[in-house]
Amino acid sequence: MPRIFDEQDLAQLKRVLDSGSLGSMGYNQGIRGEFERKFAARMGAKYGIAMSSAMAGLHMAVSAAGVGPGAEVICDPIVQFGAMATMYHNGYPVFADVDPRTHNMDPDSVKQVISPYTKAIVCTNLWGQPCELDKLREIADEHGLVLIEDCAHAIYATHKGKYTGTWGHIGVFSFQMSKQMATGDGGIVTTSDDKLFNELMQMCSRGSHSPKLSYIWNYRMTELVAAVALVQLDRTLDYVKESIENANIYNEVLKDCEWLQPQGGYEDSVNTYHLYATTFHGDKHGIKLDAFRKALGDNHCSFGFGYNNSQPAYLHPMFKDATAYDDTGCPIKCPFYKGNYQYKPGLCPNAEELMPRLMITGVLTAKENIARDAENLRKAIKQAEGS
Structure with missing residues (x-):
């Protein structure tokens, strides 16, 4: 389905222009407040705080969790955004x-890396597939940690009947233009925790909801963006429905292929397919990766390899070589950090094995485009198999 912006969006934008105000300062005010209430109610959360981006939301979530110099945050190795947000607040990312079946954070691995310095867990519902959120929440509560869900890929995805973003103490959603719900840019944070809400408001806006002095980041969403978001929230239900239908076209092609494994899910979870991901195992069946890459190109197939340079976040220079602040070493070499966690190969063997094999494409397009690409994929598979 091509993304739709029409008279409904224009009518909401006109409401903003007619009001004479393109922004509001407080919570629950103007069209932004209307959108925040609608989004929170839709997801089943007590509060929604609209922000300028999901990255801003992750930053504020990490801060609200009490992360600071010397604190550890458990993050995903495939994407780097939770780890970057941790470093924004001088915390230390641990992965x-x-x-390997679902590409999502393994709760058993989380248990193994919890330390006395751990403050929070940032899990990503990757490509649209929810994590084992019930298990992660149980671990977080047992150890007194804040569970932050990165839902940038997973609006309207569910786990055991609950929307992503409501299993964690905090949920963070993205409305960047590549996402199913798109406003150009923007995001929203959800929570049902009064204390976390007050912390988030203190830093996101101007601190009017708390007497505590703190940094104020002014990450508010504008009224114009909120106007588009109001319309797109409902329309995204159709985008998600079609994304799932499109993904199933690829699933049908791959059901008899032993060496391409589509991303798996968990019992009673719904993947909304921001992206369609599959894993290459051709080398275990006598098919070389280079030969398959050539076959994909020969048949004009949209799938590509190389996400994040095909390596986990902790092997990138920002983490491995502590280059976030040039040659200062901060915050990785912060003197307040008393742990001994080191970024090196072998930390997350499943992620290191998976990432060079990861093959991804988008599905938010017209069904006829997906059908054509799926047929091209079928041809590429046959070419690689030599048949």
Whole structure:
């Protein structure tokens, strides 16, 4: 389905322009407040705080969790955004390995890396597939940690009947233009915790909801963005429905292929397919990766390899070589950090094995485009198999 912006969006934008105000300062005010209430109610959360981006939301979530110099945050190795948000607040990212079948954070690995310095867990519902959120929440509560869900890929995805973003203490959603719900840019944070809400408001806006002095980041969403978001929240239900239908076209092609494994899920979870991901195992069946890459190109197939340079976040220079602040070493070499966690190969063997094999494409397009690409994929598979 091509993304739709029409008279409904224009009508909401006109409401903003007619009001004479393109922004509001407080919570629950203007069209932004209307959107925040609608989004929170839709997801089943007590509060929604609209922000300028999901990255801003992750930053504020980590801060609200009490992360600071010397604190550890358990993060995903496939994506780097939770780890970057941790470093924004001078925390130390620690990485849990993934389930190679689902590509999501493995709760057993999380247990192994909890330390006396751990403050929070940031899990990503990757590609649209929810994590084992019930298990992660249980671990977080047992150890007094804040569970932050990165739902940038997973709006309207569910786990055991609950939307992503509501299993964690905090949920963070993205409305960047590549996402199913798109406003150009923007995001929202959800929580049902009064204390965390007050912390988030203190830093996101101007601190009017708390007497505590703190940094104020002014990450508010504008009224114009909120106007588009109001319309797109409902329309995204159709985008998600079609994304799932499109993904199933690829699933049908791959059901008899032993060496391409689509991303798996958990019992009673719904993947909303921000992206369609599959794992290459051709080398275990006598098919070389280079030959398959050539076959994909020869048949004009949209799938590609190389996400994040095909390596986990902790092997990138920002972490491995502590280059976030040039040659200062901060915050990785912070003198307040008393742990001994080191970034090196072998930390997350499942992620290291998975990432060079990861093959991804988008599904938010017209069904006829997906059908054509799926047929091209079928041809590429046959070419690689020599048949």
